[in-house]
Amino acid sequence: MSGAFRIPGAGRLKQAKTARFNFDGQSYTGIEGDTLASALLANGVHLVGRSFKYHRPRGILSAGAEEPNALVEIKRDAARKTPNVRATVQELYDGLEAQSQNRWPSLSFDVGAVNDIASPLFSAGFYYKTFMWPKAAWKSLYEPKIRAAAGLGISPDKPDPDHYSSRYAHCDVLVLGGGAAGIAAALAAAETGVRVILADEQAEFGGSLRFETGAGIDGQYGFAWAQAAIARLQGMDNVRVLPRTTAFGYYAQNFVGLVERVSDHLSAPGHDLPRERLWQVRAKRVVLASGAIERHMVFADNDRPGIMLAGSARTYLNHYGVAVGKNVGVYTANDSAYAAAIDLKKAGVNVAAIVDLRDHPTGPVIDEARALGIEVNFGRAVIRAGGKLRVSSMTVQPKNGGGERTIPVDAILMSAGWTPSVHLFSQSRGKVAFNDETKRFVPGTYAQDCVSVGACNGTDGLSATIDEAYAAGEKAAKDAAAKTAKSNKPKVDASESWSRGMLGAAPGAGPDTTVKAFVDFQNDVTAKDIRQAVHEGMRSIEHVKRFTTNGMATDQGKTSNMHGLAIAAEVLGKPIPEVGLTTFRAPYTPVTFGAIVSHARGPLFDPTRKTAIHPWGEAQGAVFEDVGQWKRAWYFPKGGEDMHAAVDRECVAVRKTAGLFDASTLGKIEVVGPDAAKFMELLYTNPWEKLEPGRCRYGIMLREDGFIYDDGVVGRLAPDRFHVTTTTGGAPRVMNHMEDYLQTEFPQLNVWLTSITEQWAVIAVQGPKSRDIIAPLVEGIDMSDEALPHMSVREGKICGVPTRLFRMSFTGERGFEVNVPADYGQAVWEALWAEGQKHGAAAYGTEAMHVLRAEKGYIIVGQDTDGTVTPNDAALDWAVGKKKADFVGIRGMARPDLVAKGRKQLVGLKTKDPKVVLEEGAQIVEDPKQAIPMKMIGHVTSSYWSENCGRSIALALVAGGRDRMGDTLYVPMPNGVIEVEVSGMVFFDETGGRLNG
Amino acid sequence: MLLIRCPYCEEERPELEFRNAGEAHIARSANMAGESDDDFEKFFFIRSNPKGIIYERWRHMHGCARFFNAVRDTVTDKFIMTYRAGEPKPSKLPIISNEVVAK
CATH class of the missing domain: 2.40.30.110 (Aminomethyltransferase beta-barrel domains)
Structure with a gap:
């Protein structure tokens, strides 16, 4: 049995496929296809959480993404604990474990509920007023206490073991929302052959067709039509259909972020499946079909478990086959709640009464309700709900006052009307417009190439919706890719329709009352709080929002914003559009960090660069350090040496015999062309024209401000070819700096720049024995001091492979830097190492390199300079060409x-x-x-x-x-x-x- | 993420491929060493930082690697046009509405 409230024959789930689950330690049975919320309701569980501030018992308000109350922790194992999961969105799987939040010691007895009794202390803005003094108490007392008491749910305390994926996608038409409107738009666009992506946040497409029993399209029930249409779309090569995918952010130029929940609904997800997938979609046209969200009625104690949105109760019945009570009351200000009452009544649930705030409404649903024998009351209000852990009654009064009557109920279905979901439209920087007749904000002025269709556009009725959506889909395809097709518009046979409703507090929760009539359930904001904010001087709706925190919870006020606005407008005595709407911001619903970060974490957070000689260092037990993205051998400990001992030994060996050092990470840029020397003259402080080919020079590069930017030894290989070295960390920015000047300031110079950092492995051999080590392996280069003096460079061969052999020193010893093509780096290193062993040479790392250069007073740019050091400050005046007419930094250097x-x-x-x-x-x-x-x-x-x-x-x-x-x-x-x-x-x-x- | 048209590739490419490189049309003096302190200050330190139309340099870093110029509206963040480095500052800008009129 999958729950006492499951109605045989109702809903679309297959009764045979049961799934066991656990909530707060108690096990229950649901059915595959349930959400956690529908499975709990099927078992008669309404109480699922405690509220944020007052710890009031809370139930399930909705059946979708707008849920403010039913937030639970879902636990798979010690590391996989997700707080604040909406039970209305979480699909049930066999073995699911959920826990309620914000209660201690238990959900039905919560000590924190004392806040509810003490609630006058916690009215709007109480933080700002209460914790003002003494100032010192803030840090030591107030903040720790508030932090401990605040917040919903407990963050996981272990690293996330799941993996996440991300993809980019391009399409002609992106349709967001897979209800009747979205499906119609997608069909219209897809039939032209253009690339279409259709996404919906639910597991199954259909939107409000999931609960509308009165919808018929192309000779089928609405929901069946939707499934057939989706199957057709899935079969088309040009269409991608994404269920369980929420469009959370609408960015510039039709760039939309979506998150696909890939495996959160699976009982035992395979390790090859990501938990979620981030889609970054660039669309030529976007069709917004995000529907509408039902509003609750604002009356005293409207938050008692068992009180929920009428459309949601209908979803639970018609889709999940679950009755939300045995004896329900209905409180409404529009027609749509009648349909819920009628469906429940037909399913055998007693409907105690419909209370309608309107005076003389007429229409077929009202007639039908009456015909079914449901008591219908016009012009009356529910002024309070009874019960605590579950609603037990509703008290009814004529809206202009009069005798009260209390009706026992175990659930109240409410509807104040429907709010078009303009979130994504607003995020696209579109401006909403207020329709005074229907009291709705609808899309007004568009800022991007998108169009809204159906309920999110304020379009009422299935026929009008399909007409509008189909036409929009056709037009989007035509605009995006100039494609058209023969129209094959779905034909609407039957339709439900409603609009209107009311905004703000209902009678009984007016300005003269002190009742708790909740506007924002998740942040515990009442109608009274909003009035108080206005009385205390908040005039802008943005201030009211922040002072009361209305709409600032993780549901972002999906159910509360319009009510809050209307109450503020009433107190301010201004029409709603003059008070304005708060800004909608991404994300539409909470997005995990995992999805945003995707693969870019751990070793994949940033690229790791390793030199050709890296494996040799690893084999020798070198300790590595990070230098930018590079891994560099820091020191080579031998026989239990600590760092100091190793570095001391390496330093002594270099000066006594010789040392080998992997200098491959040095930035290297080849400057080539007829004007190469002229270019070098302009980019470095030194003179270059007269440097003979085969010789080297230590160069200093400045920025235009006259401060040292980089340095390095430059070898002139030929009149038109310089081999420039840069600091390890500076290579990319030096290249950028050179390109900038070459392309934009000195474009007349005939020069090419090539980054050759990765092409050459560099082995520094330094020390008195360095020449003895290298010479036996070299061909075609005279290694004598006369032929190859300090600061010179030759091209030849070493170990049979090409080399650019520099005679230079960053240690003060006789030294060489052997450049070989990177592929030969390790082989040549090993050959040199074998030679070195004959002389007692050591391998040395970056720490010894630093010590050795400091012994000689050679600076390291970025360590001994910090971007405010001139050549003169660094005692490097000798490297500045005194006769030069121009170089970058020449004027900056002379500033007073x-x-x-x-x-x-x-x-x-x-x-x-x-x-x-x-x-x-x-x-x-x-x-x-x-x-x-x-x-x-x-x-x-x-x-x-x-x-x-x-x-x-x-x-x-x-x-x-x-x-x-x-x-x-x-x-x-x-x-x-x-x-x-x-x-x-x-x-x-x-x-x-x-x-x- | 913005799309930026590279005037060399003659293609719109995602913002990730580009780097901003500061304000455009600030000429480096041919006689740099002879500049007065005031002129150097203007050249090196003073930038316009307008609310509205800005002329700036961009580099197609992860594409063709060329520097080019762009006209952008700092209020709407929209690129009005892009053109090659060395081309003169456009005297007339194409009119781009900030709003696409509803259907």
Whole structure:
């Protein structure tokens, strides 16, 4: 048995296919095709949660995405816990486990419900008024308490084990919403052959045809027609049909974001299935067929479990075969609720009474209700609901006052009318217009190539809807791809129709009352709160919204916005359009982070770049560090060495014998062409015209502002060919900078730029034995000092493969950088390593590289400079061509502040105690005894233990630093003040003899 | 995500392929070294930041890699037109309505 409230013969689910599930520890049985909400209702469960602020018992209000109350936690395992799932959207699967939220110790007895009794304390804006003083209490007391008490549901505390997928799609016509309108539009467009995507948030297409028993199209019942039409569309090659797919955001130029729920409805989803799929669709035309959402009636205690929207009760009956009660009352201000009463009555449910706020309504549904023997009351209001955990009665009174009458009921179906879903239209930046006659906001001025059809456009009646939607589908296909087809418009045989209704509070919940008549169920906002906000000075609807939080919950006010607006307008004494509507924003319904992030997490968050020599380092047990996207060997620990021991050994080995270093990550750009030298003259501070082919130069690149942007050694391979190296991190922006000037400022220069970073692996061999290691493997290059002096480059072969062999040094030792095509990188490295072993060479990593260069005072751009350092500040004036008429930065460098005295200059620092290593970033002061805040005159940029110097060394930017040589300065640290002496930047081999030694 | 027309590829491509590169039509002086402090300030620091029509540079970074110029409305975020680098600032702009009139 799938529930006592399941009505035999009603609904469309197959009774045989049962599914067991568990809610708050109790097990129930439902049917495949149920939502969690319909399965709970079938078992007579209405109480499913506690409200956000007052902890009031709450039931199921709706049968769709607009649900504000029935939010539960769905749990698959310890890591798969999803809070705030709408029970009306969650499809049932066998073994589903759900829990209610926001209650303790249990759903039926919740201590937090004391808030309901104390509710006068918690009226609109109470946070702003109550937690004002003392100021200090905010951080220590109020905020932690509020945070603990606030919020709905519990966030999962483990990493999400599911995977998500994402796709881009293009189409001619995108139809959003798969009710009668959407299907008709999709059919019209699809028949022309254009590419169509049709999406609907429900598992089954049909929209309101799911509950309308009075709809007939092409000789079929509405819902059956919808299924046949969808089957046809699915069979067409040019159509993609996406069920369980919500269009959550409408962005610029018809770019629409959709989320497809792929496996949340499955009992045991396969590991190959993503949980959700993000669709980013670019459509030439968009047809919005998002329907309308029914509004509740605003009366006292209208939130009691068992009180729900009339159309939803009809859905539960006609689609799921579930009666929402045994003895229901109906409270309405329009015709549509009559249809619900009639359907339930015909299914054998007692309808205690229909209470209609209107004075003299007429129409076939009213006649039919009466003919069925249902008591119908006009001009009356339900002024209060009885019961607590479940509604037990409704109290009726003539709307202008008079005698009360209480009618026992176990459910109340209500309808204040239908609100067109203009969310996506509004997100597209379209402007809504208020129709004063029907009291609805409908699409007014369009901002994008889209069209609204059916209920979301304020179109009433199935015939009018199909006419409008079909025509719109045909036109969209024609506009998008100039295609037409013979019209095959569905023929409407029978139709239900209604409109109108009422906005705002119903009688009995008016300004003179203090009852809790809820406008926004999810944020516990009552009619009284909204009036109070206006009384307290909120004039704009945006302010009313924020002060009361009306419409700010995860349902974004789908049921509440219009009521809230009408109540505010009434108090303000202004017509509704003058008060205005709050802005609709994406997402339409909550979207998981998983869907947005998709595959871009963990190792796929950002690309990882590895050099050709990386596997060798891994095999040697190198420790790697991240440098931008690169993985670089940091140090190579041997036999249980810690980092310090390894780095010390590597540094000593380089200066004693030799070291091998993987420098492949260096940025490399080839500058080629007849004007290559001219271009280099303009982009670097140095002179290049006279650099002979085969020689190298250390280049400095500035930005136009005169500050150092990048540096690197440049080799001139031929008169028209430069091999430029850049910093590892700077390569892309240097390339962009060069391209920018070449394309836009110096387009007359005949030059090509090619990034060759990935093409060449670079092996630095540095140290006194470096030449001995390389020479045996090299062909066609004279390796003598005369033929290949420091700062020169030759092309030849090494290990039989082409090489660009640079004689250069970033260590101060005799050194080479062997460039080979990246595919040969590891092989050549291994050959050099074998040679190196004969001489006792070591592999060294980036940490040793940093220490060795700092021993020589070679700067690292981005570490010793920070974008505010000029060549002069860095003591690199010698690299600026004094006779040059122009280069990028020539004018910026001469700005008054950049040539003023007292600028921070790069200097060396030696701690008085040689064993103390300064902290990089530490601040430097002249007088450590001065009052705090001290005047800081500079900071440490690089600092290391130098085993070769037998002491610590540091570089620092210090105001007027070069005039302070030998001065004592101080570095105040938490554990005491460190005394330092200002020195030159070269700590090892000051004369530079070892470059040739 | 916007669609931007690359005047070199002569195609509309998604915004992801492009990078903004600041205001357009700010000429670098042929005699840069001789610029006065005031002129350099105007050239390097001062930008128009209008509410409405802006002339700016874009680069088709992940496409043809060319820099080009665009006219964009900063209020509606709509691109009015794009044209190649080096072409003069357009004297007349095509009229593009900010609103598509309903059906």
